Amino acid sequence: MARSPVGNDEGGLKKGPWTPEEDRKLINYIQKHGHGSWRALPRHAGLNRCGKSCRLRWINYLRPDIKRGKFSDEEEQIIINLHSVLGNKWSAIATHLPGRTDNEIKNFWNTHLRKKLLQMGIDPVTHRPRNDHLNLLATLQQLLAAANLVSTNWDQELAKIQLLNYLMPFNSPTPINLPPTMEASMNFLGLPSLIRDNHHHHQLPDQLHLNYSPLEGLVNCSDPTPILGNSMDMNGHEVAIENNKIDMRKFDDSYNFPSPNLLPALVCASPTGQAAAVNQMENKIDPNEISNSYSASTNFNGCWDEFVDDEADHSDWIDVLE
DNA sequence: AAACCTTGCAACCGCGAGTGC
DNA sequence: GGCACTCGCGGTTGCAAGGTT
Structure with a gap:
């Protein structure tokens, strides 16, 4: 599943999917010399690719510590949580998921998690219930x-x-x-x-x-501020939130x-x-x-x-x- | 079984940040 | 300060595979 060969660009550099032979050359070179300057790498490694393409191939696919396969439930939850705080900072999110690349996380988000949140009625951008x-x-x-x-x-x-x-x-x-x-x-x-507890907090029932x-x-819903402690209720009143408990005193x-x-x-x-x-x-x-x-x-x-x-x-x- | 549609994802592209001269 | 260059990031593309009609 990859792009079809697009042929050579105007500079004579190859684009499109990597062949096993190209992969082997790239791996061999980096294992022996490190990547050094990505721009110079393809010339030294005998690859007819631009440095950018080599870098991308190495980071997203050939790197030895890449973890392939399905995302676990735990990884999924981490991504959702981090995305709610960081937004589309895929590289920042990737630093919390060893072996996963930003590109892989981005793809997983766009193809799975985003839809999942939408189906739950949650806006995948704001992580708040959608109101449309x-x-x-x-x-x-x-x-x-x-x-x-x-x-x-x-x-x-x-x-x-x-x-x-x-x-x-x-x-x-x-x-x-x-x-x-x-x-x-x-x-x-x-x-x-x-x-209701003796501090006037209400605990949501287990169900x-x-x-x-x-x-x-x-x-x-219109307040994009992440929920971190107090927040505003639907009537504009401040609502204290602590360990899944809501201060109901201000509800009317x-x-x-x-x-x-x-x-x-x-x-x-x-x-x-x-x-x-x-x-x-x-x-x-x-x-x-x-x-x-x-x-x-x-x-x-x-x-x-x-x-x-x-x-x-x-x-x-x-x-x-x- | 053929045509069409949807999904998943590798790879590309453009842009901005960082760095050195 | 200005310029050139490199690198890394995020958005987007486009195709193969799978699913549906």
């Missing part, structure tokens, strides 16, 4: 997945009300009111209550502990639930919530896929279909989704 139409879909899945998470007697109509309420702000003149406080809302949804920070969803009745900010973090809590209705183009939405994943992973089959069938009432936002 696409994220809405992830949120829809979360509502369903969250329901599945706790549902022994989950009421389908209630689920649909929640679903509708989340969607309605797009165009509904009469949104359904939700319980005013987050805690009450969780009760309303049948989710386990937050555990909602995630691989990805569950606290991400409780802060302002203006909190609504479900919130577009909270829900994305729930995606990965569900073992079935990973299937996303998001394709590679990021902006195309396939309602059939949504329907299928709902049917497969939730206990309210047909919810979407029923919803779509009732198009007369919801045509505007169905258009938005489609």
Whole structure:
């Protein structure tokens, strides 16, 4: 899997994939003399390549300490964590992963991790829950997945009300009111209550502990500041965050639930919530896929279909989704 | 089974930083 | 300070392989 030979450039230097013979020459030369000046290396090594190409080949492929093969879960987590702090500083990230090259990490990010985060409803640039139409879909899945998470007697109509309420702000003149406080809302949804300790902290229930920070969803999506200690909540209040505990003292009745900010973090809590209705183009939405994943992973089959069938009432936002 | 589409990734390109004269 | 040169980084390309229609 490589570029096809492009032929010689105007300087007569070869481009394209390296042959085994070229690799052998490069390895032999560097093992004997070190790379020294990359510019001078190809001439000394008998290679009809530019120094840049030699350097790239050595660093990304021929170096003896290169670790090939799939990235482990641990490596994956390290990359995600470092990327949230460093951004696209691939070489800096690579220094924390012995044997991995910046190019390899960059490719892995672009082909796997980026998509994975998108599917989780997380913006791969800011590492925060996405707050756009696409994220809405992830949120829809979360509502369903969250329901599945706790549902022994989950009421389908209630689920649909929640679903509708989340969607309605797009165009509904009469949104359904939700319980005013987050805690009450969780009760309303049948989710386990937050555990309050004697310091007025609330601990997220075990069911909602995630691989990805569950606290991400409780802060302002528009604030790009990484979460390091205190952060702002959705209403602009400072929220103290410490060891997965949230200081709830500043939460007030203006909190609504479900919130577009909270829900994305729930995606990965569900073992079935990973299937996303998001394709590679990021902006195309396939309602059939949504329907299928709902049917497969939730206990309210047909919810979407029923919803779509009732198009007369919801045509505007169905258009938005489609 | 052929055509088309998607995915994975090696390699290229352009640019900026660093260095020496 | 200005210039030339080298190196390293990040973004992008383009093709083979695999998957889907």
